[in-house]
Amino acid sequence: MVISHAAALISWIESALPELDPTTFGPWLAEPAGPGAVIAVVHVRVESATRPARSIAVTLSAHPITHHDTAS
16 A cells, blocks of 8 residues: 555544444544543654654544533
């Protein structure tokens, strides 16, 4: 697979994340995980002949949706 631009990289990462039930969980966010959240860690490493290698890990979380009964 060849990724030719940043949007393609983001698309690839999104396709690799676990699929979530949208009625149960909110979207993937780069936020601390709370109780009941699903987490995924994305590792990125950049290597180049002219610069030192660099890497980062980003933890994503999808929080459960809470349904409040508003009927009186």
